[in-house]
Amino acid sequence: MDEHYLKQWTWDERQAWIALVESHHYLLARLDADLIARTGTTLATYEVLLHLGNRRDRTATITDLARACGLTTTGMAKRIGQLDREGLVTRASSSTDRRAVSVTLTDAGVARLEELVPAHLRAVRAHFLDVLEPAELDALGSVLARIVDALPPEVRGVEGSDEAEPYSPASPLRGRSTRLTDAERRAWLPFLRVHGPLQYTLEDELRTETGVPAAHYEVLALLSREPGWQMRMNVLAERCGLTRSGVTRRLDMLEEEGLAERKAVPGDRRGTLAVMTPVGYAVLDRAAPSHMASVRRHFLDLVDEQELLQLFKALxxxxxxxxxxxP
Incomplete structure (x- = not known):
């Protein structure tokens, strides 16, 4: 049980890890909503365009983009396919590896990106940078940068990459509105960069060591912390950072494997509960030790007690x- 193993951590360790996970869920969901409202473009699209736009040749492989965004190569390939149909990127076989697919940002993609960056940065400042004091931003950026630097090079990006630092004067993007101050970058970029690579690393280790997909583990872990191992579907969607249709598809997969089931909410005909089954409990209990060890190796062991408390309070x-x- 995820909840059982969480209790083996100190209070500071537990709260800091939960705060890191929740802050990414809530902040990215809010940034996505704001970007869609202002520009009609999703954060998922923006994220890919930004990674490509900050490379001087505007090109990266699907594998590199998947690692940077914390996705599987299949998931990234689907995302790239949509961008290709919109004329924002092109795809071609890599010149150095025929099995790899290179993705290049088109002129239309560059134009779209330069429209998106100012809107995105306004939301970043409103929901993150302006919420914290300068000293908190400095401390947070220092801790998260250390975590990113400790990740495997192939996950966080190989040294010597031609990717410029986003929102900096060195970025190929033009205009003051596409930039952050030095202090803002020191806080925001580690927060931005830790999410995808850390998630990718944890998910890869979980899948390799236990065979359990991270999407399954996330839902089972959340249900394990609730009385009766159950949660309303709309609450589960919010906790996972998913749409209603997204959480429905995820629960469909769990139901197919007998790991979870749906039940009606007593006294509420329109409400539906997601419930973990005994089989799901057994799968979670088998996978939890591996996942918790990975979290400790890549996060908790790199941060001291004072930094854990600072990180928790800020996030x-x-x-x-x-x-x-x-609402």
Whole structure:
């Protein structure tokens, strides 16, 4: 049980890890909503365009993009396919590896990106940078940068890559509105960069060591922390950062394997509960030790007690601000 193993951590370790996970869920969901409202473009699209736009040749492989965004290569290939149909990128076989597919940002993609960056940065400042004090931003950026630097080079990006630092004067993107101050970059970029590579590393180790997909583990872990191992579907969607259709598809997969089931909410005909089954409990209990060991190796062992508390306080404030603004 995920909850059982969480209790083996100290209070600071537990709260810091939960704050890191929740802050990414809530902040990225809010940034996505703001970007869609302002520009009609999703954060998923923006993320890929940004990685390509900050390479001087505007080109990267699908594998590199998947690692940077914390996706499988299949998931990234689907995303690239949509961008290709929109004329924002092109695809071609790599000149150095025929099995690899290179993705290049088109002129239309560059134009779209330069429209998106100012809108995105306004939201970043409103929901993250302006919520924290300068000293908190410095401390947070220092801790998260250390975590990123400790990840395997093939995950965080090989040294010597031609990718420029996003939002900096060195970036190929033009204009002051596409830039952050030095202090802002020191805080925001580690937060941005730790999500995809850390998630990719944890998911890869979980899948390799236990065979359990991270998407399954996430839902089972959340259900294990609730009385009766059950949670309303709309709450589960919010906790996972998914749409209603997204959480429905995920629960469909769990039901097919007998790991979870749906039940009606007593007294509420329109409500549906997601419930973990005894089989799901057994799968979670088998996978949890591996996952918790990975979290300790790539996060907890790199941060001291004072830094854990600072990280929790800062990220929890970001989460609470966003929650307070939710309808």
């Amino acid at each position: 929890n404030r970001v989460v609470q601000r966003i929650r307070s603004e939710m």
